[in-house]
Amino acid sequence: MKILVPVKRVVDYNVKIRVNADGSGVDLANVQMSMNPFDEISVEAAVRLKEAGKAEEIIVVSIGPAKAEETLRTALAMGADRAILIETDGVVEPLAVAKMLKAVADIEKPGLVIVGKQAIDDDSNQTGQMLAALMGAAQATFASKIELDGDILKVSREVDGGLQSIEVKLPAVVTTDLRLNEPRYASLPNIMKAKKKPLEKKSQSDFNVDLTPRLKVLKTEEPGGRKAGIKVKSVAELVEKLKTEAGVL
Ligand code: AMP
Numbered sequence: 001m002k003i004l005v006p007v008k009r010v011v012d013y014n015v016k017i018r019v020n021a022d023g024s025g026v027d028l029a030n031v032q033m034s035m036n037p038f039d040e041i042s043v044e045a046a047v048r049l050k051e052a053g054k055a056e057e058i059i060v061v062s063i064g065p066a067k068a069e070e071t072l073r074t075a076l077a078m079g080a081d082r083a084i085l086i087e088t089d090g091v092v093e094p095l096a097v098a099k100m101l102k103a104v105a106d107i108e109k110p111g112l113v114i115v116g117k118q119a120i121d122d123d124s125n126q127t128g129q130m131l132a133a134l135m136g137a138a139q140a141t142f143a144s145k146i147e148l149d150g151d152i153l154k155v156s157r158e159v160d161g162g163l164q165s166i167e168v169k170l171p172a173v174v175t176t177d178l179r180l181n182e183p184r185y186a187s188l189p190n191i192m193k194a195k196k197k198p199l200e201k202k203s204q205s206d207f208n209v210d211l212t213p214r215l216k217v218l219k220t221e222e223p224g225g226r227k228a229g230i231k232v233k234s235v236a237e238l239v240e241k242l243k244t245e246a247g248v249l
Pocket of ligand 1: 120
């Protein structure tokens, strides 16, 4: 069985992001970029299935600028076998991403597609669900544990107040939650080996997908700063302030 894992190049989660002066978006100049953290979890999940003898090949795919090749190389160093870069020159919204992934899935015919539950730059949480619909495949979202038994995938999902266990039949699309696993670091020898693994380059024009944005960002704002705290002298004063100032009692 093949596993397809989409990986997105996003601003590194450790970076303190700056909003453009005109509020049109986030300043990406000279900013450290990395693999979307949920996609690292997806790659790790795929590698573990392969190590357990339950998958033969892991194909990673990224839709983005030429530099997304670095992200794909990281995934190859973690254990993926082959990479596909679909070069695009602007923002590609989740529906267009899902349509391109569907085109790749039509060619590769994966039994399982492991998608991050959300990209930390747009926080859309749309791609996996739309891809499952386009593929006509089963979907299991927000997986915190997966177990493959033949063509049945058992998935635990964190829901309000507990865990839900479900089963889906392959082919399926799974979206990964934070607690699914702890992704491995790519070792230096594996980083070197990854340079020789196959990476196929395609262009957005190879796909008959309408990339016209359907969404317009009106404004981007930084979160407001936190107000300084105060010290109270007694419990009575605390209760009074909670009632009159904070309005929480
Ligand atoms: P989103 O729906 O944008 O929050 O993204 C959810 C997931 O879809 C990500 O974690 C990736 O697995 C996948 N994805 C989104 N955009 C891309 C992209 N440009 N290239 C590859 N995978 C993507």
